[in-house]
Amino acid sequence: ExxxxxxxxxxxxxxxxxxxxxxxxxxxxxxxxxxxRQDPGKGPEFLFTLYSAGEEKEKERxxxxxxxxxSFLHITAPKPEDSATYLCAxxxxxxxxxxxxxxxxxx
Amino acid sequence: DGGITxxxxxxFRKEGQNVTxxxxxxxxxxxxxxxRQDPGQGLRLIxxxxxxxxxQKGDIAEGYSVSRxxxxxxxxxxxxxxxxxxxxxxxxSSMGGNGELFFGEGSRLTVL
Numbered sequence: 404e405x406x407x408x409x410x411x412x413x414x415x416x417x418x419x420x421x422x423x424x425x426x427x428x429x430x431x432x433x434x435x436x437x438x439x440r441q442d443p444g445k446g447p448e449f450l451f452t453l454y455s456a457g458e459e460k461e462k463e464r465x466x467x468x469x470x471x472x473x474s475f476l477h478i479t480a481p482k483p484e485d486s487a488t489y490l491c492a493x494x495x496x497x498x499x500x501x502x503x504x505x506x507x508x509x510x
Numbered sequence: 511d512g513g514i515t516x517x518x519x520x521x522f523r524k525e526g527q528n529v530t531x532x533x534x535x536x537x538x539x540x541x542x543x544x545x546r547q548d549p550g551q552g553l554r555l556i557x558x559x560x561x562x563x564x565x566q567k568g569d570i571a572e573g574y575s576v577s578r579x580x581x582x583x584x585x586x587x588x589x590x591x592x593x594x595x596x597x598x599x600x601x602x603s604s605m606g607g608n609g610e611l612f613f614g615e616g617s618r619l620t621v622l
Contacts, residue, residue, distance in 0.1 A: 412550075435609050437610065439611075444616070445615055445616065446514075446600050446613030446614050446615050446616050447611075449611060449612070490553070492553075492609060494608075494609040497558075497568070498555070498611070500552035500553040500554075
């Protein structure tokens with residue numbers, strides 16, 4: 404059974420304090436790993452797709468990386484508007500989602 | 511603007527009642543999905559459809575039903591057989607069934 408584990412569950416940061424979120428997975432035949440951002444009471448918004456180990460993607464203050472067993476979402480110099488829950492999902496056939504990491508950035 | 515529209519945003523139901531959640535997309539996507547989100551858990555797949563007039567059960571289909579009569583529409587019925595229906599329901603679509611999903615704003619169902 405595909406498993407996706409995200410850590411930590413919650414992360415509180417000061418504005419400008421860089422940090423990383425982890426997504427570890429056990430799936431054979433990975434077709435892709437996906438990161439989403441979800442604001443409270445809203446649907447998730449797609450951020451990145453990673454397909455192979457060593458791949459990296461960037462968008463503003465976010466950078467996603469992938470190894471054979473985990474992915475990291477690095478948040479560089481975060482701002483309060485980066486506060487959200489970040490979800491990771493892996494795809495073999497269907498998507499399997501992790502429970503998410505809730506990030507709070509204080510000004 | 512292209513997107514996915516879910517309605518209603520909030521819904522209250524008495525035990526024993528069936529309710530239907532609406533999902534409409536104008537993205538011309540072939541695949542549509544229904545997920546359930548509970549606190550502290552990942553999104554769980556209820557049903558999905560890759561083509562009109564065809565749909566498949568996801569991981570937690572018991573107590574739910576769907577239809578896909580039009581490409582744009584994928585309504586979800588939460589039946590009285592669903593024992594714990596209080597949750598946040600998310601509809602999504604994608605082109606070609608890849609993992610890049612577009613989500614609606616969600617519908618929060620509360621059973622009184």
